[in-house]
Amino acid sequence: MSTSSHLKIRRSLQDRIQAGEWALGDRIPDEVALAHEYSCARTTVNRAVRALAEDGIVIRRRKGGTRVNPTPTRQAKLRIPILRQQVEETGKDYSFSIGKRSVRDAPSSIRRKLHLGATAKALYIETTHLADGEPFAFESRWVNIAAVPDIAEASFNELSPNEWLVQSVPFSNGSVEFSAASTDRKVARILCTEEGEAVFLVDRTTWRDHDFITTMKLFYQPGFRLRSDL
Amino acid sequence: MSTSSHLKIRRSLQDRIQAGEWALGDRIPDEVALAHEYSCARTTVNRAVRALAEDGIVIRRRKGGTRVNPTPTRQAKLRIPILRQQVEETGKDYSFSIGKRSVRDAPSSIRRKLHLGATAKALYIETTHLADGEPFAFESRWVNIAAVPDIAEASFNELSPNEWLVQSVPFSNGSVEFSAASTDRKVARILCTEEGEAVFLVDRTTWRDHDFITTMKLFYQPGFRLRSDL
DNA sequence: TAGTGGTCTAGACCACTCA
DNA sequence: GAGTGGTCTAGACCACTAT
Numbered sequence: 001m002s003t004s005s006h007l008k009i010r011r012s013l014q015d016r017i018q019a020g021e022w023a024l025g026d027r028i029p030d031e032v033a034l035a036h037e038y039s040c041a042r043t044t045v046n047r048a049v050r051a052l053a054e055d056g057i058v059i060r061r062r063k064g065g066t067r068v069n070p071t072p073t074r075q076a077k078l079r080i081p082i083l084r085q086q087v088e089e090t091g092k093d094y095s096f097s098i099g100k101r102s103v104r105d106a107p108s109s110i111r112r113k114l115h116l117g118a119t120a121k122a123l124y125i126e127t128t129h130l131a132d133g134e135p136f137a138f139e140s141r142w143v144n145i146a147a148v149p150d151i152a153e154a155s156f157n158e159l160s161p162n163e164w165l166v167q168s169v170p171f172s173n174g175s176v177e178f179s180a181a182s183t184d185r186k187v188a189r190i191l192c193t194e195e196g197e198a199v200f201l202v203d204r205t206t207w208r209d210h211d212f213i214t215t216m217k218l219f220y221q222p223g224f225r226l227r228s229d230l
Numbered sequence: 231m232s233t234s235s236h237l238k239i240r241r242s243l244q245d246r247i248q249a250g251e252w253a254l255g256d257r258i259p260d261e262v263a264l265a266h267e268y269s270c271a272r273t274t275v276n277r278a279v280r281a282l283a284e285d286g287i288v289i290r291r292r293k294g295g296t297r298v299n300p301t302p303t304r305q306a307k308l309r310i311p312i313l314r315q316q317v318e319e320t321g322k323d324y325s326f327s328i329g330k331r332s333v334r335d336a337p338s339s340i341r342r343k344l345h346l347g348a349t350a351k352a353l354y355i356e357t358t359h360l361a362d363g364e365p366f367a368f369e370s371r372w373v374n375i376a377a378v379p380d381i382a383e384a385s386f387n388e389l390s391p392n393e394w395l396v397q398s399v400p401f402s403n404g405s406v407e408f409s410a411a412s413t414d415r416k417v418a419r420i421l422c423t424e425e426g427e428a429v430f431l432v433d434r435t436t437w438r439d440h441d442f443i444t445t446m447k448l449f450y451q452p453g454f455r456l457r458s459d460l
Numbered sequence: 461t462a463g464t465g466g467t468c469t470a471g472a473c474c475a476c477t478c479a
Numbered sequence: 480g481a482g483t484g485g486t487c488t489a490g491a492c493c494a495c496t497a498t
């Protein structure tokens with residue numbers, strides 16, 4: 001199970017940078033030199049250094065060479081799991097219950113967000129996600145029916161709207177926003193907590209090409225934490 | 231400015247997956263077949279498909295082939311900028327002010343977190359980060375002096391503790407946790423907001439190899455949102 | 461203009477794992 | 480055992496950009 005050579009080189013270079021062999025902003029040897037030093041093909045060095053660049057450790061420019069990133073900005077890769085997975089990872093049973101479900105005129109804020117016309121109808125669904133029967137998160141979602149007509153007939157007996165959409169429109173584009181919110185009376189009741197409590201809020205909007213699909217707000221149980229390594 | 235071939239192939243494959251040419255869990259052609267189809271070397275296909283695998287779009291196994299990920303888990307890459315950048319990106323002027331600063335016996339919760347001995351001293355610093363003079367975030371930080379002795383003499387006239395540490399110990403490891411918190415009286419006063427208001431909280435711990443360096447809590451102004459594309 | 465990274469190729473051998 | 484991805488090589492040409 002010998003580690004691959006490009007990985008060894010990658011780690012070696014990262015260690016040398018951490019050890020201070022090159023300071024922030026310093027230029028490190030070019031690929032040909034490193035290939036000679038590590039006794040391998042330039043392609044292999046390229047792969048190693050390219051990986052460091054993708055992680056923001058170094059910055060590369062043709063002719064300018066490769067330099068240690070002078071403004072290190074660590075990036076966390078956040079996995080955004082489906083709620084079912086998020087719950088099951090804690091060893092609990094996942095279930096959900098649909099609260100409201102109706103086709104309505106979308107309010108103007110949602111019409112703007114989803115680029116819908118003034119007369120467009122949208123599907124509104126409220127879902128409570130449960131862990132061992134206890135409320136885990138509350139989801140309030142708008143779906144652009146024109147983009148996903150099948151959803152009008154989905155039963156959501158087996159799959160939550162969340163999962164249904166993921167399976168139906170996988171790998172669409174989207175954006176997420178994380179913030180903190182105070183529970184209003186309604187959300188507090190659903191999450192079995194006090195009004196005004198601070199909860200973690202995820203705001204997510206999804207589209208495919210130029211068709212806006214859905215937007216949702218997800219209010220997590222107080223105490224929820226989203227964790228990631230750097 | 232023709233796009234590179236591996237990128238074209240990557241996009242083409244992703245489009246074909248989105249278009250439903252292969253369903254979730256389906257196997258896509260192997261590298262040799264794709265290389266023939268796209269009239270290029272297998273190496274080039276490999277790079278394209280490898281990128282898809284890194285994004286979680288497909289799952290690869292030797293002998294098993296490459297399959298469309300049946301449980302698509304989108305991952306957001308969150309840039310975690312230095313606060314100065316975060317403020318300046320909004321077009322405002324960044325500044326900071328140091329509140330408390332003292333060397334103390336670390337409380338037991340911090341000692342546990344940083345793996346410090348019972349007698350270890352630690353540096354405690356409170357920093358308020360300002361945007362155009364208005365409070366933007368409040369930081370409460372513990373530093374393991376044994377790991378970064380120089381920090382005892384740092385003046386923090388130019389650089390905030392945050393920036394000082396990034397420059398002094400770049401590319402260390404760490405973890406981040408995002409959550410929501412209610413402001414207590416002290417934090418509310420510093421952020422010029424009401425007690426009990428919901429704020430976004432970042433909890434971050436950093437180490438180098440096996441030396442624990444620092445841990446901090448960062449309370450953002452109410453209304454702050456952390457955004458990312460999927 | 462020259463140096464450096466970006467990409468591509470054709471071929472090779474190996475490691476894993478499915479049947 | 481055999482099929483597939485994982486990696487590596489040696490060489491080539493190109494694209495960008497610092498000087």
